[in-house]
Amino acid sequence: MKTLLRGICVAALLGGGSASAQAADMVVAMPSWPSGQATANIIKTALEDALKIKVDVQEMGTLIAFTGLDDGGIDVYPEVWRPNFDPLVKKYVDERGTVHLSKHDVAATQGLCVTQKAYDQGVRDVADLKDPEKAKLFDTDGDGKGEMWIGARGWLSTDVERIRAKSYGYADTMTLLEMPEEVAMSGIDAAVATDRPIAFYCYSPHHVFELHDIKRLSEPAYDPAKWNVVLQADDPMWLSKSDAPVAWKPSSFSLAYATSLAKRLPAAASFLDKMDLEPEEITAMSYAIEVEQQDPASYALKWVAEHKDRVKGWLQ
Known part of the structure; x- marks a missing residue:
């Protein structure tokens, strides 16, 4: 795919296209959530x-x-969330070996939250x-x-939250909303x-916990024996075949890059690993x-300028 895209760009140049059009040496996929947008541009x-x-950065x-x-x-x-993406990690990292995960994990949490008002009214x-x-x-x-918002359309966590709503039983009492x-x-x-x-799906690190007094709902502890999640992309009957009446497994996320990048642009791969x-x-x-x-692009310019020593360390 990349070879084809780069070929098209080169052909455009040879055919008299804009001199500014040139093939990208590297393409970064950008998630729709804010921290992923910032990291991709950094x-x-x-x-x-x-x-x-x-x-190139492409959402x-x-x-x-x-x-x-x-x-x-x-x-x-830039952000491979786990356990959300575990089936993809198993397929492309463990089995196919075409994707490499950075060893640097960011600790994270996922679950359900309510505002203080809801908590005070007995929703705990x-x-x-x-x-x-x-x-x-x-x-309303x-x-x-x-x-309640369960996530954006296309997020794997959104599918999991729909499974959890069915498993816990509140899919019958709550309308599950998907939106940006x-x-x-x-x-x-x-x-x-x-x-x-x-009430809403919540994850951290996230600014909402800095802005408001947010309470996490308690729920049964994670139990791998009870966590049976089938991806929507893998089975049209995914929802009926899935069950997850427990809390999320302790979460984290890390950066991923194509294994081939280490040979094609080793300095870039080394930077990403660090x-x-x-x-x-x-x-x-x-x-x-x-x-x-x-x-996000303007923010990244300022962030890199303000963290020159940090970035330099990643490049060594």
Whole structure:
């Protein structure tokens, strides 16, 4: 795929196309969530400056990104969340060997959260969501069911949250909403401002915990024997075949790149292996992109300029 795309760009140049059009030396797949957008652009900015190569950043979903990493169309994916992407890691990292994961993990959490208002009204455990009376606390359209955001369309965690809703039983009392994260975060801001209860899928590192008094719902501890998740992409009957009536496994995320990159651009691969971001930095990135509405590319330029020694260390 990448060879074809690069060939098209070269052909455009030879055929009298714009002189600015040139094939990228490296392609970074950018997730839709804010920290992933920031990290993708930091990689681009740092490597273009240090290695004098052209790096393209392209927004795309996780499944498409892993397919690209496998066939050579994509070089880097900045945030591989686990256990969300474990089936993809097993297929492309462990079995096919076409994708490499950085050894630097960022500790993370995933689960269900409510605002302080909801917590004060007695919604403190996941079981409370399947109580019809308590679910009505989150009803904004008058249909008798509550509403809650479970993630953006295309996120693997969104499928898992739909499975968990079915498994716990609150799929019957709550309308499960899929929408872009920035829309969901605006809804949380509005709920807090109007002292209205709201429930939603939450993950950290994330700026929402800095902005508001957010409470995590308690739930049964993770049990691998009870966690049976089938990906939507693998089976049309994925939802009926899946069951996960327990909390998420302790989570983390790391950077991934195509194994072939180590041979084609070894300096870039070495940089990616050394890149180590801390949870508080991820939170700051999330805040800058989503709350302050900073452009990811512009933010990356400033971040790299302010962390010259750090970036230099990754390049050595």
